Amino acid sequence: MDGRFNNIHQGLTCVEARRILSLSVAGLESQSDFYMAAAHLINCSCVATEDALIEFVAKSSSEQAVKIARRKSVEVLARLGVKRAVPVIGECLNSDDSYLVENAAWSLKELSETTLLFNQKMIALLRQPEQSTRVLIQALAGLHVTDALGEIVPFQDDERVSIKGAAIAASALLGFSRERIPEIVDHLFAANQMDRQCAIQDLIDASASDFIPLILSSPVSPVFRLRAIRALSTGSPTQSISAIDQIINDDPLNLSLVHEYDENPSNVFLISEFFNADFGRCYLSLQFLKKLQPVDIWPALCSAWHKDGWNDYGAHYFFLLLIGSHLVWPKHAESEIFSLLKDSIFNKRPQFRKSKAVAVLAMARLFPSCFLEIVADVVDPMSMNVWECRYAGWMMLDEMSKDQLIDSRWIDDLDIDVRNDPDRFVVSRAQLLIESLH
Numbered sequence: 001m002d003g004r005f006n007n008i009h010q011g012l013t014c015v016e017a018r019r020i021l022s023l024s025v026a027g028l029e030s031q032s033d034f035y036m037a038a039a040h041l042i043n044c045s046c047v048a049t050e051d052a053l054i055e056f057v058a059k060s061s062s063e064q065a066v067k068i069a070r071r072k073s074v075e076v077l078a079r080l081g082v083k084r085a086v087p088v089i090g091e092c093l094n095s096d097d098s099y100l101v102e103n104a105a106w107s108l109k110e111l112s113e114t115t116l117l118f119n120q121k122m123i124a125l126l127r128q129p130e131q132s133t134r135v136l137i138q139a140l141a142g143l144h145v146t147d148a149l150g151e152i153v154p155f156q157d158d159e160r161v162s163i164k165g166a167a168i169a170a171s172a173l174l175g176f177s178r179e180r181i182p183e184i185v186d187h188l189f190a191a192n193q194m195d196r197q198c199a200i201q202d203l204i205d206a207s208a209s210d211f212i213p214l215i216l217s218s219p220v221s222p223v224f225r226l227r228a229i230r231a232l233s234t235g236s237p238t239q240s241i242s243a244i245d246q247i248i249n250d251d252p253l254n255l256s257l258v259h260e261y262d263e264n265p266s267n268v269f270l271i272s273e274f275f276n277a278d279f280g281r282c283y284l285s286l287q288f289l290k291k292l293q294p295v296d297i298w299p300a301l302c303s304a305w306h307k308d309g310w311n312d313y314g315a316h317y318f319f320l321l322l323i324g325s326h327l328v329w330p331k332h333a334e335s336e337i338f339s340l341l342k343d344s345i346f347n348k349r350p351q352f353r354k355s356k357a358v359a360v361l362a363m364a365r366l367f368p369s370c371f372l373e374i375v376a377d378v379v380d381p382m383s384m385n386v387w388e389c390r391y392a393g394w395m396m397l398d399e400m401s402k403d404q405l406i407d408s409r410w411i412d413d414l415d416i417d418v419r420n421d422p423d424r425f426v427v428s429r430a431q432l433l434i435e436s437l438h
Helices: 014-021 033-043 047-057 064-079 083-094 098-111 116-125 133-142 146-157 161-173 181-187 193-205 209-216 222-232 237-249 267-275 279-289 294-307 313-325 331-345 350-366 368-379 387-399 402-408 424-437
Strands: none
Touching: 014 033, 014 047, 033 047, 033 064, 047 064, 047 083, 064 083, 064 098, 083 098, 083 116, 098 116, 098 133, 116 133, 116 146, 133 146, 133 161, 133 193, 146 161, 161 181, 161 193, 181 193, 181 209, 193 209, 193 222, 193 279, 209 222, 209 237, 222 237, 237 350, 237 387, 237 424, 267 279, 267 294, 267 313, 279 313, 294 313, 294 331, 313 331, 313 350, 331 350, 331 368, 350 368, 350 387, 368 387, 387 424
């Protein structure tokens, strides 16, 4: 988890969140208050928060408001790194709430802490089909519980792709065999999007860096492909630049699409596909729309944007990706396009995070002078906390001609020490540009 959705209850204080967790169900204003408070405490790391969360996890109640908040509290304790919570988290493995059991197993793995008793319990839970087999396998492998191999290995032949992939990765991680890892690669191009996403995580868990080129071509959200590059890259970050550039550009021609159309669809249908939950279908639509003239698709695109596109974070990404893929739009559309790109770059809503980098690309390519006016804010980690966006800023500066950069005098105005950027990949991307100018 990268924390993009941490602070969504901005009017809530840490003290109030802790107070809410101390209430009885009868004292709640809303049944969602416990969950809201637990989720917010990820922003409130301190002993008082740890105590409040541990006390809440220890509660035993059949009330739905308590059950869903206990699950969240276990997750938050793990994300805060509270190792003293391991005993109470481990006890949750005995719950009849399978979702709480799942979160407990995941949390023990995240904390890299367990006990022999908890290990034995997780191994036993693998024999219960109602439990989250995939998460249990991942937890046991992540905790290096070699005693679990006897239970895990048979799952390599499970009919469920997500279970099979996790078992193959876990078996490799625990030292059994790496021979079946190529079978996970097939899952990168499964018809089901969840299976494709799971395959990327399985290859990460198996440290299968040899398959990065195939990961790059899997038609899933760029978030998953970027996660793989960051996790599997070895050596200098500079070696990963071309892969990250490819993902940020996100051209569907670089993907192995798993869907196809029986006949040529209408523009309206193609744009409606941007709202599909399966990114594979979105990329297929984008591939078709990129071949059409902007003047022909703008009316349907504009209509869909104003109706729902502006507020649907999946479609939002593909609208911007399409806009940035054409360099000439109708003159009467330019003002609106500029506004939506600028708004997207500086949009604070966390669910629209992945749109920010493609908005930077589109702004630089369609309105280069305006891009140069805002680039200092785009690449400054003090004003832009999204690493992909800062990376895209440096990437687009590198795409511009040297004369453009010198004429704009952006170098004189860009008062940023690149080495202070907290992300090593952003630093490497920026240094490539700086070296080329000297």
